Amino acid sequence: MKPNYQYPLEPDWSTADMVAVTTFYSLVEDAYEKGVDRDNFLAAYRAFKQVVPDQMTEKRLGREFEQVSGYSLYHVVKAARAGAGQRIRLGGVRHD
Template sequence: MNNYSYPIFPDWSKEELMDMMALYNAVESAYEDANGVNAEKVVKLYNRFREINPAKMEQKQIDRDFQNISDYSIYKTFQAATKAKTKNIRM
């Protein structure tokens, strides 16, 4: 796993920060791990992401920032997870 400087907002609580890190790591796994990542986990983490960042503009900004840093899309990974026919998804 690469060490990226993840998009982080100072107003996130410690719990929100941990949840966001879990999402970033899950997206990374979808792209990097041979077995991919559990699709259900991605959907749950993405829904939590939307709770933490209810504004669509904020969600898009975070996804853009994350994509600029890692080349991985949070939203595209979520879309793949919602359409998954298998337990795990791989990007």
């Protein structure tokens, strides 16, 4: 993880929306750093999609998150959807 970066958030989101999105971002980081439970990750992704339902905004936030963190939302979501195992771990591979 790159030190001291801010998650990309929208100023018009409610506190609950920000919590849902930051929880999702945190699980993306964990998927790279130590692994996460697949079901928990997919539940957090569903909550994220309640806040960010359109694909264009999701892609923009994903690019912004990857620029500041080095971690790809897309790759973790793809692994979670394709994975048969209970844990997701991207092996520390960063997409800088």
